[in-house]
Amino acid sequence: xxxxxxxxxxxxxxxxxxxxxxxxxxxxxxxxxxxxxxxxxxxxxxxxxxxxxxxxxxxxxxxxxxxxxxxxxxxxxxxxxxxxxxxxxxxxxxxxxxxxxxxxxxxxxxxxxxxxxxxxxxxxxxxxxxxxxxxxxxxxxxxxxxxxxxxxxxxxxxxxxxxxxxxxxxxxxxxxxxxxxxxx
Numbered sequence: 015x016x017x018x019x020x021x022x023x024x025x026x027x028x029x030x031x032x033x034x035x036x037x038x039x040x041x042x043x044x045x046x047x048x049x050x051x052x053x054x055x056x057x058x059x060x061x062x063x064x065x066x067x068x069x070x071x072x073x074x075x076x077x078x079x080x081x082x083x084x085x086x087x088x089x090x091x092x093x094x095x096x097x098x099x100x101x102x103x104x105x106x107x108x109x110x111x112x113x114x115x116x117x118x119x120x121x122x123x124x125x126x127x128x129x130x131x132x133x134x135x136x137x138x139x140x141x142x143x144x145x146x147x148x149x150x151x152x153x154x155x156x157x158x159x160x161x162x163x164x165x166x167x168x169x170x171x172x173x174x175x176x177x178x179x180x181x182x183x184x185x186x187x188x189x190x191x192x193x194x195x196x197x198x
Contacts, residue, residue: 028068035064042077053084055093062097066104074101096124103131111135122162126152126170133177142181149178 015037022030038061041047047057058081065074078101082094099115112135115128129152133145153174156167176196183189 031064031068035061035068035070038064039073042081048084051084052086053081055085055089058085058093059097063100066100071101071105074104092119092121092124095119096128099128100131103135106135108135108139122155122159123166126156126162126166130170130173130177137177137181145181146178149174149181153178 015034018030018034018037021027022034038047038057041057042053042061047053047061061081062074062078065071065077078094078097082090085093095114095117096119099111102111102114112132115132119125119128129148133148133152137145153171156162156170156174159167162170179192179195183192
């Protein structure tokens, strides 16, 4: 597992994500990832996000629904809603993504990720108006939230800064300058 995660994160090559997807499916089918009838929210999320990353929408839909009942009862509905929103975002269904990701999440990491997914969808749909204002608000939310892991906070702030720069770029020369800054 760690081998495939590390190599995918370093290289971005889809072959590692595909192997990880196969490994997660095997873990679910053999019930190695299910302990005392419970699937951890992290494993559920990793399975689904890996499948989405490689375009396995049909299988992700099946796992999303069929494994919901195996999540811990106290976080089941929120975890399902968060991952359902991710599914709709990956599918490009802005209306359903807004409906599922648009409500508040109790965990700050989910809240930040949900808002970022919605903002990315809006950007991809050509909605640039008000994005900068919402990105600034999200950046401030990250800065002020004391319940957030410090590494996650810094990564989120960096991603928001990058998104803000992307949102301000309009001309090819501005995109090239941004690409150069990223590579540095």
